[in-house]
Amino acid sequence: MGGLFSKEKKSKPTESKVTEQDKAILQLKQQRDKLKQYQKKIGVQIEKDREVAKSLLKDGKKDKAKLMLRKKKFQESLIEKTDGQLENIERMVHDIEFAQIESQVVQGLKVGNDSLKKLHEILSLEDVEKIMDDTRESIDYQREIDDLLSGGLTTQDEEDVLAELDEIVKVELPEVPTDELPEIEEKKRKEKSQRDRQQAEAMMAS
Template identity: 40%
Template sequence: MGNLFGKRPRQLSLPPISQQDQAILSGKLSLQKLKNQRDKMKQYMRRNEKQMERDKELAKRLIRANKKDEFCHDLERSAVLFYSRALLVLKKKKYQESVIVQTLHQLDKVERMVNDLEFAIIEQKVVEQLRIGNEALKQMNQVQFKISVNSINTLEISEKEKFVFQEISNMLSGKLDRNNLEEVENELSKLIEENVLDLPEVPSEPVLSETFDGLSKFKALILKIFQELNKRQLSYS
């Protein structure tokens, strides 16, 4: 009896895990990480759809704010300030769209690689794509800046704001290719046509001819400044 209860239970010996099994297990873990990262990217894209719409509305507000000041003392300074901000907002919007699309495409490509090939062969590639995805997330977080609402309806802007606007504009210009910049500028041009370059309504009372002359000069000035902004922005690319 004493010997019966005194014996230790025999420990089951597990077979050693082969390098191939370890590679497959590691590959599965990497695949799950990729799927989690892809899901985060899709959630981020859904959240930013509303943010992109707000950015577009902000660009419209900037253009309309400049329209209200069309007869101010310094027309050129007013137009450059407001349209530069509107262009910056649209560049941010376009950059976010391109990063999301590129990253989702890359993640889907890696997922197909994981499913089609041996995990042990592509493990290093999967890890590299994870790193690229993390860098893309960091880049998108870096451009989550907001333009002060108070600065929209005024011509005054601090030196600090000027520096921040210029720094962000230069950074985004380096991230967007020529085609993206042209799309941003076309979008800004369309917004200007919709919100500024509309014909005045027929007045019910006589209006001084000087008023129409001033409006025509202002529209011509807008076109001239917008063309100059196009040249400057394209020179960064």
């Protein structure tokens, strides 16, 4: 068990897919480098031939010096030709790389369009319209509430609100009883009897 858990899982290296275009670009760049090396080699040889021609002229060997300069001139023409080949190679590399970028852009657009289609399948136009209508109604309702809270009622609206409030109060409040409590009635009865008795005693004394 411990040995199993102690083993680390080796992640597989990410395989990069090399396309035919990548191979073509690589070959063109290799040819470009070889041409540049060839140009450099010829340039060195041209300088040597020039120095040899000067030495031959000093020695009075004019014909051999002339022949050496012709060789130098031919080598210079080779450099011009390689310049043209290098220019063609650079243009071709650029075109292939740009075509790759265009292909990636087109592929990206295709993926984007597929994603949009899937989203449109999930959310139909009717659903969007319903959501927009519900949102609009909610906004309008909230705006009405905000107007009310900010004192947007007219004088007539305020009077209607007060009248409705009075009606609610009348309906909700219980009626006030008209009969007096028994304790109060008994107390009043005793007080009345006491007054009558006092009046009677006063009349008898007179």
